[in-house]
Amino acid sequence: MKIRNINQKDSKDLFEWRNNYESRKMSFGTKKITLEEHEKWFKESIKSPNKNFYIGEYNGIKIGVCRFEFDKKKNISETSININPDERGKGYGKKLLINAIKTYLKNKSCILIAKIKEDNIISLQLFNSAGFLVTKKVQGTIYMELKNKLIFKKVDSKDALTLYDLLKKRNYSISHEVLPDFKNHKKFVEKNPYLYWYILSLNGKAIGTFYIKDDNSIGINTNEPTKEIIKEILDFILDNFSPKKGIPSEIPNYFFINVSPNNRLLKDIVSSLGYIPLQVSYKIIRS
Numbered sequence: 043m044k045i046r047n048i049n050q051k052d053s054k055d056l057f058e059w060r061n062n063y064e065s066r067k068m069s070f071g072t073k074k075i076t077l078e079e080h081e082k083w084f085k086e087s088i089k090s091p092n093k094n095f096y097i098g099e100y101n102g103i104k105i106g107v108c109r110f111e112f113d114k115k116k117n118i119s120e121t122s123i124n125i126n127p128d129e130r131g132k133g134y135g136k137k138l139l140i141n142a143i144k145t146y147l148k149n150k151s152c153i154l155i156a157k158i159k160e161d162n163i164i165s166l167q168l169f170n171s172a173g174f175l176v177t178k179k180v181q182g183t184i185y186m187e188l189k190n191k192l193i194f195k196k197v198d199s200k201d202a203l204t205l206y207d208l209l210k211k212r213n214y215s216i217s218h219e220v221l222p223d224f225k226n227h228k229k230f231v232e233k234n235p236y237l238y239w240y241i242l243s244l245n246g247k248a249i250g251t252f253y254i255k256d257d258n259s260i261g262i263n264t265n266e267p268t269k270e271i272i273k274e275i276l277d278f279i280l281d282n283f284s285p286k287k288g289i290p291s292e293i294p295n296y297f298f299i300n301v302s303p304n305n306r307l308l309k310d311i312v313s314s315l316g317y318i319p320l321q322v323s324y325k326i327i328r329s
């Protein structure tokens with residue numbers, strides 16, 4: 043989906059989308075607005091330094107608009123979205139919201155909130171799937187805030203496609219030299235050879251996985267490792283699981299993490315968190 047800034051030519055679409063019955067029902071000002079009122083508001087809004095509007099386009103069709111209104115004093119931006127009534131229910135809302143947030147936060151560091159009517163179940167679900175959590179409820183209005191928090195979800199067979207996409211994007215791999223085909227990958231997911239296996243999502247997007255095997259080894263796969271993310275994963279593991287009892291000369295009585303030797307970034311992060319390297323493993327085959 044293409045995300046672009048709004049321009050004068052979008053005024054008519056915004057007017058129509060705004061006056062759509064469902065949009066009015068779900069917005070806080072429910073009455074129909076006149077073209078004159080709209081044009082005045084639009085002209086002022088696109089000039090305002092504290093308002094940002096992004097239009098989502100897909101195959102040349104305008105999908106909808108995502109709006110951010112910045113309150114400088116509080117360093118908070120209120121986020122709202124309105125999808126072209128002809129394009130609703132096709133999964134575009136989630137894509138537009140996530141991509142518009144990404145674009146907006148490239149140039150701004152602020153808290154994002156949303157105010158949603160309690161009966162707007164689709165919107166509540168949409169913001170939640172983009173990483174917003176409920177902070178309060180006041181007289182039928184739900185307040186949500188974007189939490190840059192990792193969400194940990196146990197892998198199940200429905201995750202095969204998401205895991206395959208992650209696998210395709212993986213830069214470093216210890217055990218896969220070639221990408222398995224989807225059928226074999228699906229079988230692997232269904233069999234789930236790990237003791238624990240989780241998908242990690244950040245702001246509604248799957249960004250990696252971790253697993254724990256019954257020899258107490260941990261594997262972390264993410265192409266976006268940061269110190270904060272790796273710390274959160276390792277803390278989650280230490281808070282929620284205990285290592286299996288060790289077996290002398292076979293299984294240590296602590297967790298350990300395997301890192302691909304090419305994955306310098308992850309090695310540096312794990313070291314910077316104060317964890318001590320144990321050994322380097324070499325592959326021994328006849329050359």
Ligand SMILES: CC(C)(COP(=O)(O)OP(=O)(O)OC[C@H]1O[C@@H](n2cnc3c(N)ncnc32)[C@H](O)[C@@H]1OP(=O)(O)O)[C@@H](O)C(=O)NCCC(=O)NCCS
Pocket residue numbers: 064065068069121122123124125126129130131132133134135136137156157158162164165167168171
């Ligand atoms: C609310 C709105 C933004 C959602 O956008 P959308 O493109 O229609 O929604 P999506 O197709 O991306 O779906 C978002 C989620 O809601 C679910 N959903 C969509 N339509 C649904 C319906 N009619 N019934 C139940 N669930 C529905 C989807 O399954 C999806 O959930 P998932 O992420 O768990 O799969 C859009 O319908 C809209 O513009 N409504 C009017 C204005 C409005 O309410 N704005 C929000 C105020 S901030």
